[in-house]
Amino acid sequence: MVDKILAEYGAVVLDRNAKRLVVQVDDKQLRPLAEKLFESGFYYANGVGVDERGLGHDFAMYHVFASEKDKLYLVVKVSTSNLKLPSITPVIPGSNWAEREAMDMLGLEFEGHPEPERLILPDDWPKGVYPLRKEFDYNERPEFVERKPESTPQRTDVVQLPLGPYHPALHEPEYFEIHVDGEVITDAKYRGFHIHRGMEKLAEGRLTLNQVPFLAERICGICGFTHSIAYCQAVADAAGLDWPERAKYIGVILLEIERLHSHLLWVGVVFHLLGFDSGFMHMWRIREKVMDIAEALTGNRKTYGLVLIGGMRRDIDESRKNWVLKTLTELREETERVSKDIFGMKELINRIKGIGVLPKEDARALGVLGPVARASGIDTDVRRDHPYLAYDKLDFKVPVYPEGDVLARLLVRYDEIIESFRLLEQALSEMPQGDVMIEDYTIPSGRVGLGATEAPRGEDVHFVITGVESKVYRWHPRAPTYNNLPSVPIMLRGNNIADAPIIIASIDPCFSCTDHVAIVRKGKVIWKGPLGEGVKQVGR
C-alpha cells in the first residue's frame, strides 16, 4: 500500500527496516505525496531541518509521518540547494510548527506557508543568524536587536485577557491571549517557547553519543525517562542494535512507573483547578507511594540516569520485588476506591462534561497525540502500534473515548492508570534474568535513526543522524505537547473563561518539553504580553 503510493510519486528508498522507512523525493512531488499520505491515514509526527553540508550534501528537511494502520514510520527527505522548499502545511496543518521551526533555526524558506512568522526565536534575536547551522558555534552569543512590539491589531469589540506568561494556574511560563465577550471566549492565541534551552545545539556541539541520554532525561521533570529511552532507541535504530531482554523489561517497568506518577499528578492538578483540593491531596498522597517504588527499584525518585545506548547501566534491585508487587496491589485498590468516590460527585463531573471539545477531524489534521487523541476517538498508542522494548510481549488495553471533551480526557487517563498497574505487575513477574547491557558495538556515521515512545502525554519522537567520532550530527526530540498545543485554541473557543485553565490543563501541557530548541541569554525577557495594560473596554 505505502510502497505503491511512494512509487507513484517517484520516491527513492534510502533505508528500511520493519518499523521505519526512509525515502527521498523530489521537492515538486512533496506536496502531492504528503496529501496522499494524509488521505491514506498517516499523521504528521515530526519535522526536522538538517544542515547536511557536513555530510557532503545540501540542506534537507525530513518530514516524519506515522500510521497506526501500517504500523510504520515514514521519513520523507527533501533536499534543497537554494534554501527553498514547498510547504506542506496547506495539506497537513500539523506541519505548521515544524516548518516554522526550520525557518527560524536554519533559514529554510517554505513556499506557500500560511503564516511564515517567527515561532521559536525571540523577537530580539537578530535577523539572518541561524543557530542550528553548523557554522554557528554552540556558545556563540549574537548581539540583541531592539524588540519590536507585536503588531496585532487591537480588537475593540471584545475584552482581551492576558493569561500568562506568569499565571498561578500555569506552572510554566507561556502566554495565551484570550478574547472574551462577557464570560465567553471568542478567540484564543498562543505564544510559547519562552524557555528554550538550546539542547539540540548543546548535544551536537559538545556531547558524545553516550552523554546525550542524560541530557535527554532532563528535557522534562516528569516524563524525562521516556525521552532518554526514545533517544537511545533512535541511536540503536541507526546502528541496528538490539538490547538484552532484561534491559527491555526494566525499561518497561520504569516507563510505566513514570506514566503512573505523571497521570496521578495530572488528575490531582485537575481537581485542584476545579477547586476540589481534597481530591488533589488524595491523588498526590497515592502518587507519593509510586515515587517510593521508583526509589526502591532505582535509587532515585526521578531522573534515574539509567539508560545508555547499549541498555541499562545498572540492574534494578530485585530484593524489593515482593514489596513492590504488594504495594502496587494496595495502590491499585486505593486508586479505584478514591476514584469511585470522586466520579460519584455529580457537580464535579458536570463541570468538565462537554467543555473543551476537540473534534476528531481537527485532532487528526493537527496530529494530536496520546490521551488527547484517544479522548477524541483516535485509536493510537505507540506501545501497541509501533512496539518497542518488551511491550509486544505484554497484555494491555488502549482506552478510546469518542466525546472529545475534558471528561473524556480524564477517563482515558484514569483507564491508563489502571492499565499501567496491570503492565507493571506483568513486567515485574515475567522479567527474565540476564545481562542488562551490550557493550560491544560500533555506531556507523551519517545514519538516520528514529526512536518513538509513548510518553504519558503522547508519542515522543526522537530523530537522530549519527556523526563521526562518537558524536551526534543532528538530534531532534519532539515532545507530545508540541503537537497537542496547537489544538488548545480550538478547544477554548466558545467556552467559559472559568473553564480556560482546566481546558488548557486537559492536554497535560509540558511547556519545557516543547521548548528545547533556541538559545536564550539567561535572565533576558524575550516576550512581554499586554499584561498590565488593563482591559480594553472600548465598545463594551
Add this chain to the structure above:
Amino acid sequence: MTWVALAVNILFVLFYAPLMDGIERQVRARLQCRKGPPITQTWWDILKLLRRPPVAPEKAVRPIFNLAPLVAFAALLTAFILVPTLLPHSITFWGDLILVIYLMNSATLALVFGGFASQNPYAHIGADREVNIFLVEELALAFVIVTLAIVNGSLTIEKLFPVQLKLSVAIALIAFVVLVYIASARIPFDIPEAEPEIVEGALIEYSGSQLAFAKYAIYLKRLLLFSLLLNFVLPRNGVVRPLLFVIALPILSIIYASIEAYCGRYRVTEAIRLLKRISIVTMISWVIAIAGW
C-alpha cells in the same frame, strides 16, 4: 456596663475571626490527610502582612483602591456593635437589623470597588462575579428578613431573638443556614476569588497592610454571619450564653469546613441558578408568614 460589654464583644471578634480561619484550615487539612498549619497561622499571616508596606498598581484609582479594605474592615466592626455576640449586649434601635445587612453589604461592595479601581483585568472579572452573586444572594436574604419581621412584628434585633418557632421561620432558618455558607464565599461559591482561574479576583493587586485588612474583613464577615445564625438558637441572656457561644462557633466551623473540603468550584451560572432556587424557597416562607403560620 453596656460599653464595657461592647468592648469585650469587639475584642473577642477581633481576636477570634482570624483564629476561626486557622481552625477551618486545620479541619480541611485533616480531611485531606495533611498535617496542616497550626491554628494560629492565619494570625501570624495577618501580623506579617501588617508590617509590609502596600503597593498599588500604576493605573489604579488610588483613593478608592487605598480606602476600600479599610472601609470594609470598619463597616464590619461597626456591624458587631449592633449584633450580640459573646455577651448579649448591643446598641439597639428600630431597624438595626437592616443597618447590619447594609454594613455587611457595604463591606462586600467596598472590596468590589477596590477590585474595579485596581484596573487589573482579573480583578474586573472577580468583581464582576462578586456583584452577580451578591445581587441574587441579596434577594434571598431580603425575604428571610421580611419573614422574621412579619412573624415577630419588629425589625429590631433585640426583639427578634430568640425567634418563635413557626413553619415559616423554620423554612427561613434553613435557607439562612445555606445563605451563610454562600455569603462567606466558601467552595463551591468562592467563584469571585477562584485562585486557579482568576487569581484571588478582586484582591489580586492588594498587598501588605491593605491585603491584611481586606483578609481580616473577609474573616470578620464569616464570623458576623455565624453570630447572626447563632442568635437564632442561643438563649438571649444568662451565664450559659457566652459558654454556648464559644462552644458553638468551632462546631459551626467544623461543619462548614468539612462541607467545603468535599466540593469543587461552581461556575457563576450554576451558582446563580442555585441561589435563585433558594430565593424561591425564602419567598415561600414569606408567603407562609403572611398567612400567619
